[in-house]
Amino acid sequence: MEVAKDTTILNAAISAGVYIKSACGGDGVCGQCKVILKKGKVAVQPAGRLSPEEKQAGIHLACLSEVHGDLEVEIPPESKLDFEKLTTDAYSAAEEIEPPASIIKEGIFKHSPLATKIYLELPQPNLNDKISDLERLYRQLAKIKVPISQISLSNIKRLGELLRDSDWKVTATLAKKDGVTEIVHLESADTSGKNFGMCFDIGTTTISAQLVDLNSKHTLGAKAAYNKQASFGSDVITRIIYAREKDGLEKLHNAVAEEMNRMIQELIKEHNIDLNDVNCVVCAGNTTMIQLLLEIDPSYIRKEPYVPTANFLPVIRASEVEININPRGLLFCVPGVSSYVGGDVSAGVLSCGLNKAKNLSLLIDIGTNGEIVLGNKDFLVASAASAGPAFEGSGLSCGMRASAGAIEKVKINPKNFSVEYKTIGSARARGICGSGYIDIISEMLRTGLIDKLGRMKSGYNKEFIIVKKEEADSSADIIISEADIENIKRAKAAIYSAASALIRHMGFDFKDLKKIFIAGGFGTSIDIEKAITIGLLPGLNKSRFVFVGNSSLAGARQILLSEEAMEKAEKIAKKITYLELSVEPSYMDEYMAALFFPHTDLNRFPSIRH
Amino acid sequence: MELMFEKWAGAVSVLNIGATKEEGGTRAKTIQIGGEKTLPFLFAEGALPHKPVIAFEIWDVPPQDWPGEKDVLSWAEICAKDYGAELLCLRLQGSHPDFGNKSAADQAKLVVQLLKKVSLPLVILGCGDDTKDNLVLPACCEAARGERCLIGSATQDSYKTLTAAVLADGHNIIAESPIDINIAKQLNILISDMGLALERIAVNPTIGALGYGLEYAYSIMERARLAGLSGDKTLACPFICFVGQEAWRAKEAKEAGIEQGILWEAITATALIQAGADLLVMRHPKAIEKVKKYIGGLFRS
Numbered sequence: 074m075e076v077a078k079d080t081t082i083l084n085a086a087i088s089a090g091v092y093i094k095s096a097c098g099g100d101g102v103c104g105q106c107k108v109i110l111k112k113g114k115v116a117v118q119p120a121g122r123l124s125p126e127e128k129q130a131g132i133h134l135a136c137l138s139e140v141h142g143d144l145e146v147e148i149p150p151e152s153k154l155d156f157e158k159l160t161t162d163a164y165s166a167a168e169e170i171e172p173p174a175s176i177i178k179e180g181i182f183k184h185s186p187l188a189t190k191i192y193l194e195l196p197q198p199n200l201n202d203k204i205s206d207l208e209r210l211y212r213q214l215a216k217i218k219v220p221i222s223q224i225s226l227s228n229i230k231r232l233g234e235l236l237r238d239s240d241w242k243v244t245a246t247l248a249k250k251d252g253v254t255e256i257v258h259l260e261s262a263d264t265s266g267k268n269f270g271m272c273f274d275i276g277t278t279t280i281s282a283q284l285v286d287l288n289s290k291h292t293l294g295a296k297a298a299y300n301k302q303a304s305f306g307s308d309v310i311t312r313i314i315y316a317r318e319k320d321g322l323e324k325l326h327n328a329v330a331e332e333m334n335r336m337i338q339e340l341i342k343e344h345n346i347d348l349n350d351v352n353c354v355v356c357a358g359n360t361t362m363i364q365l366l367l368e369i370d371p372s373y374i375r376k377e378p379y380v381p382t383a384n385f386l387p388v389i390r391a392s393e394v395e396i397n398i399n400p401r402g403l404l405f406c407v408p409g410v411s412s413y414v415g416g417d418v419s420a421g422v423l424s425c426g427l428n429k430a431k432n433l434s435l436l437i438d439i440g441t442n443g444e445i446v447l448g449n450k451d452f453l454v455a456s457a458a459s460a461g462p463a464f465e466g467s468g469l470s471c472g473m474r475a476s477a478g479a480i481e482k483v484k485i486n487p488k489n490f491s492v493e494y495k496t497i498g499s500a501r502a503r504g505i506c507g508s509g510y511i512d513i514i515s516e517m518l519r520t521g522l523i524d525k526l527g528r529m530k531s532g533y534n535k536e537f538i539i540v541k542k543e544e545a546d547s548s549a550d551i552i553i554s555e556a557d558i559e560n561i562k563r564a565k566a567a568i569y570s571a572a573s574a575l576i577r578h579m580g581f582d583f584k585d586l587k588k589i590f591i592a593g594g595f596g597t598s599i600d601i602e603k604a605i606t607i608g609l610l611p612g613l614n615k616s617r618f619v620f621v622g623n624s625s626l627a628g629a630r631q632i633l634l635s636e637e638a639m640e641k642a643e644k645i646a647k648k649i650t651y652l653e654l655s656v657e658p659s660y661m662d663e664y665m666a667a668l669f670f671p672h673t674d675l676n677r678f679p680s681i682r683h
Numbered sequence: 684m685e686l687m688f689e690k691w692a693g694a695v696s697v698l699n700i701g702a703t704k705e706e707g708g709t710r711a712k713t714i715q716i717g718g719e720k721t722l723p724f725l726f727a728e729g730a731l732p733h734k735p736v737i738a739f740e741i742w743d744v745p746p747q748d749w750p751g752e753k754d755v756l757s758w759a760e761i762c763a764k765d766y767g768a769e770l771l772c773l774r775l776q777g778s779h780p781d782f783g784n785k786s787a788a789d790q791a792k793l794v795v796q797l798l799k800k801v802s803l804p805l806v807i808l809g810c811g812d813d814t815k816d817n818l819v820l821p822a823c824c825e826a827a828r829g830e831r832c833l834i835g836s837a838t839q840d841s842y843k844t845l846t847a848a849v850l851a852d853g854h855n856i857i858a859e860s861p862i863d864i865n866i867a868k869q870l871n872i873l874i875s876d877m878g879l880a881l882e883r884i885a886v887n888p889t890i891g892a893l894g895y896g897l898e899y900a901y902s903i904m905e906r907a908r909l910a911g912l913s914g915d916k917t918l919a920c921p922f923i924c925f926v927g928q929e930a931w932r933a934k935e936a937k938e939a940g941i942e943q944g945i946l947w948e949a950i951t952a953t954a955l956i957q958a959g960a961d962l963l964v965m966r967h968p969k970a971i972e973k974v975k976k977y978i979g980g981l982f983r984s
Contacts, residue, residue: 524873526839665865673865675872675917 076140082108082115083135086148087324092304094152097311099136099318106135107152113144182635186287187405188248188257188352190265191217195241206232210245210256219247223255225401235259246352248403249636250388257352258401267350269293271337271398272629274417275358275366276300277309277441278462279474279594280332281626284340287352290634293344296336297474297594299467301328302365307462309361309442313375316365326368330395333366337398351398354391357407357629359415359442360384367394367406374412379653384409384646405639407629408646413457413653418444419646420628423638425590425621428453428645432587435572437610438624439464439507439593443568445575446649453649454579458571463564464507465594469557471539471547473504475594478546480509480539482600485516492539501546505539505553508595510561513539513553515603518670525670527558562668565609569672570663572611574654577663583611583677592624605680608671612678688728692914695719695961696882697733698855698921700770701804702831710830711802714770716885716961717921722908723959724981734978735956737971738770738806738964740927743785743793744777749931749966755793756800763801766971772806772964773797778819779810787819791826798830806833806923806964808857813841821848828852833923833962835859836887839870846877857923859887862896862903864910864918871917881916885923885962892929892936892951900924904958922959926952927966949973956981 076085083106086093097103104122110131115138122134135152193213196202204212207229214221236243239261246258246268268287273280281297302325305315316322341348356366360381364371367389369382391397391404407416418438422428427436429450436446443460446453466472466479473479477498484493494509496502505513517523522530522537529535540551576583591599591610601618604610610618621627631638654660666673671681697718702708716736721729739762743755752758755773762768775790777783794807807823809816821844824834835857837845842858849856858874860867867886875881888907890900904922911919930936930948937944948970952963956978965971 524843525876526869526873531843665863668865669869669872673868673872 078141079116079139081136082133082138082140082144082146085140086135086146087304091148092153092301093135093148095136095304095306097136097306099305099315100311101134101137104134105152107132107149108135108138109133109147109149110138111145111147113140114142115139115144116141182631182638182641184290184634185636186268186270186353186634187355187632187636187639188246188268188270188287188403190244190246190268190288190352191219192244192263192265193242195236195243197241206236210236214245220254221247221256222253223250225255228256228259228401232259235261246399246401248353248388250403257403258399260349264350267347269341269346269351270353270355270633271340271351272355272626272633273333273357274420274623274626274629275329275333275356275362276417276465276594276625277312277359277362278303278307278465278467279440280329280336281594281623282333282336282340283626283630284337284344284346284351285630285633287634292630294340296340297476298332298336299474300362301332303462303467304328307441307468308459309359310375312365313361313371316371322365322368322370325365326394329362329366334395334397337396348397349399352402353633354396354398354402354404355407355629355633356404357415357417357420357625359417360409360412361415363406363409363415379412381409381412384411385643405632407632408643410455410646410649411651413442414444414455414649414651416642416646417625418446418455419642419649420626420632421592421621421624422446422453422628422645422649423642424624424628424631425592425619427590428641428648430588433581433585434588434590435576435586436590436592436624437568437572439568439591439595439609441465441467443564443571445568445572447575447579447581448649453645454575454652455649456571456575456652456654458567458654460564460567461560463510463560466504466506466510469505469510469560470536470554471504471551472510472557473506475506475508478503479506480504480551481506481512481595481598483509483512483516483539485513485520485522487520490520490522494539502540502544502551503546504551506595507593508599510553510557511603511607511609512600514558514561514670515600515606517553517558518606523558523670527555527562527670529555561607562670565607566664566667569608569611570660570667571654573667574657574660574663575652577659578652578657583613586611586613586617589613589618590621590624591618592621594623595620602680605678606671608667608669608678612671612680686727689721691720691729691912693912693916693919695908695911695919695921696916698833698882698885698961699831700806700833700855702829702853706831708830709798709802710804712804713831714804719908719912719959721912723957731982733961734982735960736770736962737768737952737974738772738962739766739768739968739971740772740774740964740966742774742776743790744783746776756796759797759801759803762968763803766968768803770806770962771797771801771803772808774808774810775819775823776810778815779812780815782810784815785819787822790819791822794823794826798827804832805830806835806857806962808835813838817841817844820845824848824852824854827854831855833857833885835885835923837870837874839866839873842870842874843877846874846879849883850877850879855883855885857887858884858920859889862889862891862900864903864907867903867907868910868915868917871920875917881920884920886918886920887923887925890924890926890929890951890955892926892933893947893954894935895929895933897951897954901954901958904955904960908959921961922955923962923964924952924955924960925964926955927964927970930970931966945970945973949977953977
């Protein structure tokens with residue numbers, strides 16, 4: 074491939090579609106992007122991240138090496154950001170197509186999809202009825218009580234020929250755009266039976282999507298894939314920084330848009346649907362993800378006083394952000410609350426019904442950006458906690474997303490430490506997903522394989538084999554290491570302490586919570602008791618917990634199917650108060666005390682005391 | 684005027700160091716520390732049954748940057764006879780690969796000799812090299828079986844071997860944390876999870892000398908003590924503070940004449956006593972004398 078002089082190897086690799094690990098997003102700090110220079114010359118910025126031996130061996134940091142001539146570069150396996158290893162089919166089917174039964178029954182909102190198709194048979198004009206084509210169309214729509222107020226010039230231009238060619242039988246696609254109904258698209262003949270939409274949850278680590286039949290309300294298919302922006306940094310902050318680099322914003326935008334387009338393509342192919350019949354897209358995501366999707370500079374999110382460019386975004390054409398559906402199709406973003414509490418949270422609250430709860434309830438969304446919402450029908454307060462991607466299976470030695478072949482349930486025999494496990498789809502084991510890690514660590518604690526710090530029993534050389542490679546669909550043993558456990562420990566501490574700090578700030582106690590909704594991409598379920606054992610969830614009675622799966626995606630789907638839900642989501646976003654934990658002095662104390670299994674304060678976990 | 688008194692739910696645990704003949708050891712007496720039922724020296728509010736105790740620090744090899752005796756056995760005897768020490772703290776510095784690399788067997792033999800030479804209860808410390816200490820300290824534990832010594836230090840990174848040895852041979856353990864109340868607590872839980880009772884743990888909170896973070900150590904000790912008195916058993920262990928090693932590292936102690944050094948050590952010790960220190964490991968006999976006097980004053984009324 075060809076690149077401009079002074080392009081870094083890292084950027085060149087990204088342009089070539091080769092993904093190199095780079096947690097710091099190209100700052101030369103993390104030292105993950107090591108590559109071997111086989112041939113050619115580069116200009117290297119000095120960095121202390123390489124040992125003299127490594128330098129001798131021709132190892133360079135891809136982010137600090139600028140191309141100054143033809144190169145041959147080898148990427149060692151440990152530097153490869155191997156999405157494929159994690160998910161052999163990168164867009165594997167998500168575990169659940171329909172929402173878990175625990176999500177409050179859908180259909181509570183009036184069915185009024187954001188895009189509707191109406192078949193019209195217009196009376197032909199004659200000398201007695203000679204109103205114009207457009208007025209004729211409006212008159213017909215007015216008969217069925219659709220107030221039309223907008224149509225684009227491009228549609229008007231085609232109107233005369235279209236009506237006559239189609240023998241005055243057309244299908245109009247109508248969309249509600251900020252309270253106004255617009256004729257988005259006109260086509261000949263009756264295609265009203267083919268009206269589809271897509272909903273997306275755009276997470277920092279994972280993107281999930283569903284294809285929905287807007288007429289029947291059925292979810293036809295679902296996909297999930299890692300967010301390829303990960304090669305520009307694993308968390309939102311490094312991506313925001315990267316966005317300021319040359320072409321950075323564009324690259325970040327392209328990474329997410331391409332992935333979304335790929336998922337749409339896969340789904341319409343599988344279900345034999347014409348792209349032109351996909352008329353709208355609803356996206357829920359954290360504020361940074363949405364701004365990157367819309368190619369809005371996210372820089373100010375990161376800077377005090379942490380203000381996003383927009384929380385409430387107008388409806389736009391999907392094509393404006395290079396999302397390929399019907400060329401005139403629309404894209405909606407679920408409104409967000411603040412820089413670190415985005416539309417995914419509004420959608421989550423909507424789908425689990427927290428905003429209608431009579432009693433004090435809590436929603437915990439366990440993701441890279443963990444979000445916590447406390448409240449009931451009277452108030453809603455939210456906080457965010459950066460937990461890292463561990464529970465989504467990223468950044469761990471054998472981690473993977475919750476898809477086929479992921480170990481999700483584990484039992485360890487306390488006598489001989491033999492392991493029994495169950496994988497998603499009962500496929501051969503390929504790795505471990507978030508719920509699997511929760512199970513494994515809780516079992517290791519129970520059997521004494523690790524202590525409450527997460528240190529392994531002597532004789533295990535800091536790793537424990539879950540599945541031998543001979544038994545697995547993997548070239549190496551599937552293991553858990555002490556570093557993995559440390560990673561999970563930090564992630565669970567971030568989430569627990571954020572919930573704890575928020576609840577205390579509001580003058581409540583965990584005991585006051587009547588219901589706790591657990592959201593996150595954990596396959597089919599999460600073992601609540603085991604999550605309590607490791608201290609991820611508070612030590613309350615199991616009956617108070619409700620697992621709601623990907624609540625953000627569920628909310629986005631509700632919005633896709635109902636304008637009323639969209640209005641509700643807007644109300645929710647306006648109602649949620651954001652509490653910034655980073656300025657809350659007790660948060661750090663809470664976090665430090667939570668870096669233990671289950672917690673330094675055992676009184677909070679009465680079921681685990683011995 | 685009515686005085687308001689706090690009612691505490693908990694109390695600091697009592698740690699016994701040294702076993703007498705009746706208890707299966709050979710020590711002349713047993714030293715008890717801890718047992719406080721209130722914050723330092725609020726005698727009207729609760730019981731403070733045991734005075735803070737000072738241990739004389741002695742080394743198996745002659746220290747390089749502070750004066751000590753060449754022969755540890757005679758050093759111990761001087762402390763006992765000339766200075767009236769109640770307790771000795773033997774640091775096995777010579778085990779360190781950089782300070783002589785003495786073997787576990789040699790060090791165990793030394794402990795036996797020392798126990799024969801003096802009848803004072805004993806604190807035994809490793810050299811700070813985890814790998815080596817994990818060889819030497821278990822051997823010393825075994826050699827001193829039944830003497831109920833206080834042995835250290837267990838840290839978050841290395842506590843299992845020492846805990847197992849202490850448990851097997853009936854000693855007590857020092858749990859060391861880096862001026863961090865969470866780690867102090869976690870380490871106590873980890874040690875007690877292995878079966879060693881919390882009552883057999885002395886916490887080394889890590890301290891700084893006057894001018895070198897003393898107030899930080901003070902606040903950590905105070906927080907831990909408040910938690911312990913409030914009923915948190917995992918933080919209700921007595922404190923051991925290594926005053927001598929910290930005070931004599933201070934530039935002001937080393938460079939302005941011996942008198943200032945002595946005062947530096949004594950002031951550091953008295954401040955920590957006010958923070959709740961139960962056992963102070965000190966170096967200079969004159970500093971020790973001053974602090975003993977101070978303790979006597981506190982308990983006179």
